[in-house]
Amino acid sequence: MPELSEITNNIEQTFKTKFNSSPDMFYSPGRINLIGEHTDYNNGLVLPAAIDKYIFLAIASREDDEIHIFSQDYQDSYATSLSAIQISNKLWPDYILGVIDQIQKLDKKLRGVNIVFGGNIPQGAGLSSSAAVECATAYAFNSLFNLGFNSLELAKISQKAENEFVGVKCGLMDQFASVFGKENKFIKLDCGSYEHQYIPFDTDQYSLILFDTQVKHSLASSAYNERRQQCEYGVQLIQKHYPEITSLRQATQAMLDEFIKPFDAITYKRCQYIIQEIKRVEDACNDLLESDFRQFGKRMFQTHEGLKNEYEVSCKELDFLVDFVKDYPEVLGARMMGGGFGGCTINLIENKAIDNISNSTAIAYEKAMGKAMKIYPISIVDGTKLLKDARNESK
Structure with a gap:
């Protein structure tokens, strides 16, 4: 996938140029929902799947508590600190800040970070680029700081960030699909119990x-x-x-x-x-x-x-x-x-x-x-x- 290789190389190079260090890199996919629209926040059933459109996030920890974020797609920067997280006036940083805010509310000890992120999920197309940013952030912090969250907890943290920080009262489907996606499988998800079953998409026709x-x-x-x-x-x-x-x-x-x-x-x-x-x-x-x-x-x-x-x-x-x-x-x-x-x-x-x-x-x-x-x-x-x-x- 040459397009993806070019995106990841550009993000990594931007990170090295801006922060003079090598990052860990994570990716999180967008999602489709085959059927089951607006049922997730009614504790119903949904049938999403992760797709080959991604958000890539490069991250490294800092020695202080500052947070420096650069959006490759917007060519824009945002900076704050762990002790001063609040809604930005730009929206795009809020998906990352909201996740950090949720992790801190769970009394996890963090340090500051440098982040560069971008991807190829079309915005405004209903493919959940926001959930992909949130899940990539949650997964990255979990890995970087050994926080010990399991996959369901990461999806819930990401959802809560969107509900409480960004202000969109979405159900769990988008974040669940981003985290739990499996190749050539749809996810039959019970949004009341979080039980899920993989349903094969088995066709060459x-x-x-x-x-x-x-x-x-x-x-x-x-x-x-x-x-x-x-x-x-x-x-x-x-x-x-x-x-x-x-x-x-x-x-x-x-x-x-x-x-x-x-x-x-x-x-x-x-x-x-x-x-x-x-x-x-x-x-x-x-x-x-x-x-x-x-x-x-x-x-x-x-x-x-x-x-x-x-x-x-x-x-x-x-x-x-x-x-x-x-x-x-x-x-x-x-x-x-x-x-x-x-x-x-x-x-x-x-x-x-x-x-x-x-x-x-x-x-x-x-x-x-x-x-x-x-x-x-x-x-x-x-x-x-x-x-x-x-x-x-x-x-």
């Missing part, structure tokens, strides 16, 4: 292709938090009659019909989508285990309809891309992916037709929307890892 609308989700953060509040409100309405229900994972359609529908039509739509989507993940995993890719693809289309009409987090660009490919028999399934209001559609396409369909869709999209569409072929890969240990190399 079909591939997953992302079509990027090039629309950034300007509404995504506020709408994401609003959808989460609506789901929580639905649970509260049910709890008046069933106090033991603590999430939509435990709710039934009958409960929605009786206790939500008469009082709040919007909340009813949101909750109904979630309950249906959790069931779809269960069914979709069975499809994959039986190698029934056509039935699986139908469920992808169903998810998009739910996200468009009931959860209302799609947009005209995403809808155009899904509608356009529906008529191709070689496209088994397509849907919007991620928080919504932009980003990518994920498409399950017969290999022999990928080039033709990708090109036709790109031409039609640019004509209809007046902007170019980007195409990302993806592979399913392993999760967060140490790439290079400069400490051992120097011994």
Whole structure:
């Protein structure tokens, strides 16, 4: 992968130039979610996987408590100290600072660090570049300072950084996928218990292709938090009659019909989508285990309809891309992916037709929307890892 080699070499060279030392290097992948959108913060099921788009992080400890961070992609610097961590006015440092903040709250002793990071995860495409930065940071600090966290703890620290420091109330799916990814496997994750099962993506006939609308989700953060509040409100309405229900994972359609529908039509739509989507993940995993890719693809289309009409987090660009490919028999399934209001559609396409369909869709999209569409072929890969240990190399 020459592109990745060039990125890592550039980051390492930048680090040596700026800090006059050799770094340890870590990488963490972005993720896709095949099905199970917005179910994670409802303690539901999701089916993500780590993909071959990465954040690379070069790091070395300092003798003082200062933190010096350089973003290779933004060509921008930020500096603070362990005792003065607060929200930056730039956003990009906050994913790293939030992780450091969480580690310190767990009473772990740290020293200052120098960091250079960058990668090739498209921003705003719904591929969780933020989670990859957080997980790379958590993994790097765990390794550098021998903190003793296990993989689940690292994912939770990264999630908490995004929830409490950055202010996006995401579930654990993104961070879990970044850390626990496994080559050619999807992760069936129970977001209530954190139990997980690897589901093979075992086919040489079909591939997953992302079509990027090039629309950034300007509404995504506020709408994401609003959808989460609506789901929580639905649970509260049910709890008046069933106090033991603590999430939509435990709710039934009958409960929605009786206790939500008469009082709040919007909340009813949101909750109904979630309950249906959790069931779809269960069914979709069975499809994959039986190698029934056509039935699986139908469920992808169903998810998009739910996200468009009931959860209302799609947009005209995403809808155009899904509608356009529906008529191709070689496209088994397509849907919007991620928080919504932009980003990518994920498409399950017969290999022999990928080039033709990708090109036709790109031409039609640019004509209809007046902007170019980007195409990302993806592979399913392993999760967060140490790439290079400069400490051992120097011994």
